[in-house]
Amino acid sequence: MKIMIRGLSRLTTEQKVLSLLAPYGLVHYFHLVMDPNTKNSKGFGFAFMPNPSQAKAAIKSLNGAEVDGQKIRVKKADTKAGENGHDQ
Template identity: 50%
Template structure:
């Protein structure tokens, strides 16, 4: 399942996200969206987890939690 992670701190890296979500199951991809001109994070990312039960658990556990001093929002990405 593809998850959308929003309201990320500019300091949060792809590796930080991969580690955060891997605690809840297998992560197949993690893509932090970067600004093409500055190379800085745009504050959101996509994380793919192949197991539906694990992805639901990650949403429940991580949505509205604080990561790098930002309260993140996690939900299923619209396909």
């Protein structure tokens, strides 16, 4: 399941987010979106957890948590039609 994490501090690293997700299960990746001009974080990113029940537990536990002084928002990422073979 693809997860979107928003509201991250500009100082929060990919490694920090991975360490937050790890207790809930296997994380295939986390990609922190960066501004191509400034090379600074845009404050959001995407993770993929292959086990949906683990991903849902991470969402439930981490949504609204404070990380590096910021209240983060965690939810299932919207998938584009056809991205995984069918519309959702």
